[in-house]
Amino acid sequence: MVKVSPSVLSADFANLGRDVRGLSAAGADYVHIDVMDGMFVPNLSLGFPVISAIRRDTELPLDVHLMIERPIRYVERFCEAGADILTIHVEADTPENTMQALEKIRACGVRPAICVKPRTPAEAVLPYLPLCSLILVMTVEPGFGGQKFMADMMPKVQEIRRYIDAMNPGCELEVDGGVDPSTCKICVASGANVLVAGSAVYKAADIPARIRELRG
């Protein structure tokens, strides 16, 4: 079944508790939390205390997407803060450190995941795929919500779906950026089973209906 992971980046931060608590009853599967350091991406978002607060406010698994340089420095702290899935970018450090960071995440009992930016080819995930519980394909340049979906990422989603089926069939395949009720279909048809959606969820008048629509 297709899962929906609403991105709280598009929530009302002055009412974050309310906007997080509503997600479970609205039918969300995960809560997507975007962490930005102003270096890996040209934006800053939130960090440990906010994740810990969200952790106290929902039973849903926290799907934490780190857009930070050298995430190995902080992965244990994100696990302690309450991440259930912890995603690091393949572009954010050396291959050795990326591998070690994924191993650290797994040693914390958290699901390790790797993410690729639009210009990074599908093959970049291959060394890490056996260790990963989820692969995230960006369908916008990371850094901001509300951008236009890049349909030209679909061949990459299809290719990574083939790798997953061959090498690690339990691994999930997630897409992030510009996913809405029209673009979700091609993502699922290309092999994604987890859809991140920020503006499409939080700008909807009826959030439960929107989540059903995204799931298809």
Ligand code: DX5
């Ligand atoms: C962008 C973030 C996304 C963002 C998606 O860097 O990784 O998770 O919140 O927002 P929408 O769904 O509005 O494109």
Ligand code: ZN
């Ligand atoms: Zn994200």
